[in-house]
Amino acid sequence: MRIRDLPTPALIIDATVLAQNIETMSTALPGAALRPHVKAHKCTALAAVQAAAGHRSFTCATPREVLGMAANGLGEDLLLANESVDPARLRAMAAAQDSARITIAVDSVSTIDAAAAAGLHEVLIDVDVGLPRCGCAPRDAGRLAAHARAAGLTVRGVMGYEGHLMMVTDREAKRAKVAEAMDLLLRASGDVGGDIVSAGGTGTFDLHDGVTEVQAGSYALMDTQYGTLGLPFAQACFVVGTVVSSNPRHAVVDVGLKALGMDHGNPAATTWMEDAGSDGAAGGIGAGTSTDVWFCSDEHVTISSVPGRTDVDARVLITPAHIDPTMAMHEVAWLVRDGEVIDRWPIDLRGW
């Protein structure tokens, strides 16, 4: 099957670019130095490629991601990097410990007690390093670790996510701010003990000293927001749409906001030609003519027309502004190479 034959909207992944991104990252952060975050793709087939590149430990955002990874033989070392007090889901993860190693983030007595009561064995202390979200105050980390150990849990170390720094554009300013945040985490690590200091993301992957692992996820597929940072990763994921209505001013593509994460704003759009769309062409799949996005509706994006490229039934490539929620909206991703569809990857870790 060719890309043109896919029913649209069709989420496609350029196999060549994906492989390059994974290789670039695994060179920088080999093996256990990277704990890939599966929330960015929610796809066990893609996680298996990351595992084949040497990363056998994974970060998850939801219990369903943890259980899905375990069920697919990817459970060597799974971290749920979020808090949960849901007894049923915690018990389900505890039951999966027979075949998987599962560690859960905790940041309070309540979350520690919930994990222990459910029969989970291992935790990380989640520390607030500046992002106002989960994580205990650094000064409380040692006390919580002691509480966890008293509850019978193994404390493997600490994690802290400097998400507020991902989009800092000045690299040296970013390095300094990351160092400040990691100083908080490393001091907490001294109080907590354990082997793991887990932090970071795609936007800070090469700015860490002292952590034992980085939780990056978006690097594999990328999006237009991360694309502004000058990172050594290229856009590997697009949503293919079909022009369903067209006039000399604007064209309407069947990729709407139900197929796109919209919290980072509108996507980008480029025209597409089947012959020029192969990975072999200069610039790859996304190298068509860029055109303005007017607005997104539930089922459509309205773009500026491009003569000869946006007639009805033409294909247009839409580049998501935020990859993580975009993946969560699709049932399947199509792996492509040289214009051919070479595999069908279910987005099998959706939901909670």
Place this chain on the structure above:
Amino acid sequence: MRIRDLPTPALIIDATVLAQNIETMSTALPGAALRPHVKAHKCTALAAVQAAAGHRSFTCATPREVLGMAANGLGEDLLLANESVDPARLRAMAAAQDSARITIAVDSVSTIDAAAAAGLHEVLIDVDVGLPRCGCAPRDAGRLAAHARAAGLTVRGVMGYEGHLMMVTDREAKRAKVAEAMDLLLRASGDVGGDIVSAGGTGTFDLHDGVTEVQAGSYALMDTQYGTLGLPFAQACFVVGTVVSSNPRHAVVDVGLKALGMDHGNPAATTWMEDAGSDGAAGGIGAGTSTDVWFCSDEHVTISSVPGRTDVDARVLITPAHIDPTMAMHEVAWLVRDGEVIDRWPIDLRGW
């Protein structure tokens, strides 16, 4: 089961408010005067309630919505109010004509020819009434109707969506602008013929003269954006979240942007008490203390803490800013009344 027992994030629908909204609308636009838009909820169980209120004709946004409605016995008169040139999907809808009446919007020779080639029988001419999206120029409507009839299709009339006017806040200005848009549509109707003049939405449902039917959908569940318009419909849908991390300044709720349509911005948040959460309490389910939303992440919303109401394991109600994409992100909605969960409604029309 009580609301508190639902795994979160949990999409809930207040059965009492839903019934009130549907009754208010069916009083204003009884029977075929309303063609409810199922894109706003993607749920055949909810559509069945609308059908029971007298609306037997429905508007759909995707072929999957059309096919799902037909397969669930709701196919008396289905309009796909969007263009498609996908041969396989058009043929699937044509095959469903044995058990359902299916009409598709067309706005070009290409879309007409695709519908005819697939074996579809009936079309509406989609007319541009001012929203830069689908729809032919009004002056072309008669010519396209003739082309459709020559291709063997029955032309049932015209449709035109004045989506650019939904959020005009001055009611008299809105009425005048809607009248201008509908004047374009009615003149096209004169050129096209047929019995149907279909237009409108929740934001303009009571401002139409001369159309035969209104395509409103959001009125049944509502969202914070439509909630600003002073419409006679109340909020019926919320996402219940659990506080998973909390300190005196902020609390973190497990309802993130993967559970919320974000194109209209952040949701609203209110605290919730089980006892005060029944429909019988003044103000209904959503009548807790409003609290500030700081920001949304993939799996979380960070809110200002409310003493005694946002400790870990407390429930918080999140009100979506845009209902349509929010519904599309959930597998199921839970129907609730007086704090009890009374039904489980699959969101069975997701995807394309």
